[in-house]
Amino acid sequence: MLLYEHPLSSYAQKVKIALREKGLDFQVETPVGQGLGTATGVFAAASPRKEVPTLIDGEARIFDSTIILEYLEDRFPASPLLPRDPVARAEARMIEDVCDTLYEAVNWGVSEVRWYKRAEGDLAAAMTDAAARQTSELQAWLAAKLGDRLWFGGETFGWADISVAPYLNRSFINGLGTPANSPLTHWLERARQRPSVAATFAEADAVASGMASAAERLASGSVNREYRDHRLEWMMKSGGVQIVLDGLAKGNIRFTWPLG
Numbered sequence: 001m002l003l004y005e006h007p008l009s010s011y012a013q014k015v016k017i018a019l020r021e022k023g024l025d026f027q028v029e030t031p032v033g034q035g036l037g038t039a040t041g042v043f044a045a046a047s048p049r050k051e052v053p054t055l056i057d058g059e060a061r062i063f064d065s066t067i068i069l070e071y072l073e074d075r076f077p078a079s080p081l082l083p084r085d086p087v088a089r090a091e092a093r094m095i096e097d098v099c100d101t102l103y104e105a106v107n108w109g110v111s112e113v114r115w116y117k118r119a120e121g122d123l124a125a126a127m128t129d130a131a132a133r134q135t136s137e138l139q140a141w142l143a144a145k146l147g148d149r150l151w152f153g154g155e156t157f158g159w160a161d162i163s164v165a166p167y168l169n170r171s172f173i174n175g176l177g178t179p180a181n182s183p184l185t186h187w188l189e190r191a192r193q194r195p196s197v198a199a200t201f202a203e204a205d206a207v208a209s210g211m212a213s214a215a216e217r218l219a220s221g222s223v224n225r226e227y228r229d230h231r232l233e234w235m236m237k238s239g240g241v242q243i244v245l246d247g248l249a250k251g252n253i254r255f256t257w258p259l260g
Helices: 010-021 041-046 065-075 086-114 121-146 159-173 183-192 195-220 229-237 241-250
Strands: 002-004 027-029 054-057 060-063
Touching (some): 010 195, 065 086, 086 159, 121 159, 159 183
Antiparallel strands (some): 002 054, 054 060
């Protein structure tokens, strides 16, 4: 199997953790031109939105992290990630949806401000404060879902844990992690000890230093950013309306396929 990915993508991290939890062999590749939305070849043919992750498995061409997880669950049922109980399965999927949409958008917004310098001064402070409030609310919701259990699904690490780990870990990187005595903090410490999670996070850490030049690359035109669905909503509700307008004027933001 070949996984088109970027190590810093929380969506890709989710899939890599799942692949490793299932003990599957796979190769990874970061598509050339993916940061500009100009990628071509097999990746672009398989993923019309030109978004990672995208999985190639024989004749199968699958994009979207959730659909990839569902495919892996169907294709390799011997090591299930979803619980058997219908209510528990729905609970895991709801946790995934909140993380993939709302939590991802907040983390992404923080990177737009801190790494890509879309806002400075008072605006940057106000948007960072908004992100901190939103992150805290999301973390409180997740803490309630976890309760006093070892994992989100109970005694077994699974679908919901895979879905939460990349986003909560990113919060800690952003300085918005949970307090030391929080159940979520202890949960993440346990998750990081799993080989699947440790390897995935190590791959992200290995390329994170490159983000120091993110603002310069944006200014030079060597990268633009995709303002998809919940990310655009986050910008609009968190004080970034002018950022969107400026990005459109400068041509350094893009939207997903189809464009015309």
